[in-house]
Amino acid sequence: MxxxxxxxxxxxxxxxxxxxxxRGNYTDDFKRPNMTHMVHVRSPYAHALVKGIDASAALAAPGVVAVLTGADMEADKVGSLPCGWQIHSKDGSPMKEPGHFPLARGRVRYVGDAVAVVIAETKDQARDAAELVMVDYEELPAVAASTRAATPDAPQVHDEAPGNVCYDWHIGDKAAVDSAFAQAAHVAKIDLVNNRLVPNAMEPRAALGEYDPSSGEHTLTTTSQNPHVIRLLMGAFVLGIPEHKLRVVAPDVGGGFGSKIFHYGEEAVVTWAAKKIGRPVKWTADRSESFLTDAHGRDHVSHAELAMDKDGHFLGLRVATLANLGAYLSTFAPSIPTYLYATLLAGQYKTPAIYAEVKAVFTNTAPVDAYRGAGRPEACYLIERLVDIAAGVAGLDRVEIRRRNFVPASAMPYQTPVALQYDSGDFAKNLDIALPLVDYDGFAARKAASKAKGKLRGIGFSTYIEACGIAPSNVAGALGARAGLxxxxxxxxxxxxxxxxxxxxxxxxxxxxxxxxxxxxxxxxxxxxxxxxxxxxxxxxxxxxxxxxxxxxxxxxxxxxxxxxxxxxxxxxxxxxxxxxxxxxxxxxxxxxxxxxxxxxxxxxxxxxxxxxxxxxxxxxxxxxxxxxxxxDPKNFTYPNGCHVCEVEIDPDTGVTQVVAFSAVDDFGNVINPLIVEGQVHGGIVQGIGQALLENCVYDDESGQLLTGSYMDYCMPRADDVPSFTVRYHEDQPCTHNPLGVKGCGEAGTIGASAAVMNAVVDALGAFGVTHIDMPATPEKIWRVIQDATPAMAAE
CATH class of the missing domain: 3.30.365.10 (Aldehyde oxidase/xanthine dehydrogenase, molybdopterin binding domain)
Structure with a gap:
């Protein structure tokens, strides 16, 4: 039975x-006897010298226990927040790693950079007193856009990173790619932006520091996805606390999506301050603080070219990406645009030669790091948008060009030109299941029905692959990881x-x-x-x-x-x-x-x-x-893959896009709990749709001010923005190297969704001569594209 x-x-x-x-037990729910509350004094400038801090009025305010600054931490020999991954540039030189202190020392580099903390009996008292801390700033020129940061005359974010360059990295065989383009019958090109996102978990970050003088033990309770890594990084590199004297507890955590992987300065400050004042110290971010200080995601500017023979077979791919890292290196930031992005540029296709260059730059913005998918959505979006362009260039149907270039199941295990070796997968099967599922043959009739209502209808495909469970530790270590995996x-x-x-x-x-x-x-x-x-x-x-x-x-x-x-x-x-x-x-x-x-x-x-x-x-x-x-310790990554299909309807009078259907066919290997898998796919798809149509983090490039710092300015997807999803999976391609045969499912929806949505949007706008539109495809952006179309196209 x-x-x-x-x-x-x-x-x-x-x-x-x-x-x-x-009845959940979250960090902010914890109350300790004699507990105090901490509020940060944060910079209103994106770039400035801190010439002095006058805390006298704040110290005299009701309930204030202490006001602490970067100078206090420096006096106690508190270190810089460490980066967990090192990248080397093309010339073999190590990346630039400027100091990133929990409280700024002499200079702030983004709006929200903390210069001091006020600790008081209540949070309201701490908040009121924080307004009384007088900081003497000397504002400096700022730069927020990666494209300007990379120019010769851009303001310098860090003196030790000339030209704002953290690293200039590459992967692949440039000579082989140049040869492929030399013999190409067709070349497809695209310039695209992968827009910056602000993670928005239900629970904002929070931290509670405690110190027991009788045992010398520190306890940090925090909203973290990996408490052991926080213990390692904070104990060994920041506060100098032996592991056996530092306990890190991450109780119930209300969502993370990657933004709670990292070691944040607030965790170090409450842990240090608890010992300094001899009382527990708690900090809880409000939503505005989260917008300013949580690590952001994505933010790539890329140019890509695909060489094909006369029959549309892929010969070579070249990619150049400019990645924005923000003001400081977050814990895993350097690995996202490199080993978690460029190594996935093969996608599901047997492209024989690939060469990618990634230049990462510092800007006066919040640090950028992993966000659901972490490099894989960026890679999938670039490839799948480019493949749609390639279909037009080669005169092929978008389904046919994919089928023609898939890595066949018989070729597994398959070594890609960009380091990874896929162990299993039947990419054609995903497509074979998806086409009847979405009634692809009936799309023309649905498009005609939409046209009769004055609407534009489009369908988009995204055949994605991702790499999960980074491994093995010795290989990851050789690639720059500074921890076991x-x-x-x-x-x-x-x-x-x-x-x-x-x-x-x-x-x-x-x-x-x-x-x-x-x-x-x-x-x-x-x-x-x-x-x-x-x-x-x-x-x-x-x-x-x-x-x-x-x-x-x-x-x-x-x-x-x-x-x-x-x-x-x-x-x-x-x-x-x-x-x-x-x-x-x-x-x-x-x-x-x-x-x-x-x-x-x-x-x-x-x-x-x-x-x-x-x-x-x-x-x-x-x-x-x-x-x-x-x-x-795994022997290899796992490689979930699938085919996502989106259908949209656009109102040309308003530019409003409605996602009318979305189907996902996935290969997750063996499935332990179908209900949980389906829920994970649903959540991922919603986040992918959010990036494609709604979400966009915007800074003013000159001042470095965050222009989308609340839900009034930053549009999150709601239930009425998405349809009911159709989700299918098959289990005949289990992972070959772990005992469960599983591949991972938590990020798949996000990785596949954005490209499927945008391919559908571009397909719907095809009558207006549109071949590309950057995310997010907001109503205003689409309306302007339609208005700028030639009269002949509009009439059509």
């Missing part, structure tokens, strides 16, 4: 009841047969408490309600790498499997002893340990009890207990 809560079952998320009933797990059976699983992964909305429990329930037949998942506390889980890059199940789940393997091996020895049989005769199925060919068997609960009450136990062979730990 199949386990109703095991692998493959659509089990509802066990964590949802506490979230939906307001393994995961850890511990599976502990209790005497009564219940189980606690400790995982280094972190859940902030992905459903780990359900999916991980399903793995244990399937393996050992334990009721799912008897499986507890523990995460997010460095005092309980010794090591871990957190959650990002769709790594949780492929890497974290595989670590759990390895720990369960150890549990099963020990349990078999115990069962063999109890059943008076040879260990080789013990068969295991869903938690029953049976002597082959007999009805003699034991459940895992019976064995667990014997392990802890060892009255009939092979003590000469085994230690008591049933508790095993394992680490898993």
């Amino acid at each position: 199949a386990n109703p809560n095991g692998v493959g079952a659509s089990v509802r998320r066990r964590e949802d009841p506490r979230f939906l009933t307001g 393994y995961e850890s797990a511990e599976v502990r059976f209790h005497p009564t047969g219940s189980v606690t699983v400790f995982t280094g992964s972190h859940s902030h909305g992905q459903g780990h408490e359900t999916t991980f429990a399903q793995l244990v329930s399937q393996r050992f037949g334990v009721p799912i309600e008897n499986v507890e998942i523990v995460h997010g506390d460095t005092a309980k889980i010794p090591f871990g790498m957190g959650t990002y890059g769709s790594r949780s199940l492929a890497v974290g789940g595989s670590a759990i499997v390895k720990a369960m393997d150890k549990v099963e091996r020990k349990a078999k020895k115990i069962a063999a002893h109890m059943l008076e049989a040879a260990e080789t005769d013990i068969e295991v199925k869903e938690g029953r340990f049976t002597v082959a060919g007999t009805d003699k068997s034991l459940g895992i609960g019976d064995i667990a009890l014997q392990a802890y009450v060892p009255h009939n136990f092979p003590l000469d062979e085994l230690e008591p207990g049933l508790d095993e730990q394992a680490f898993y």
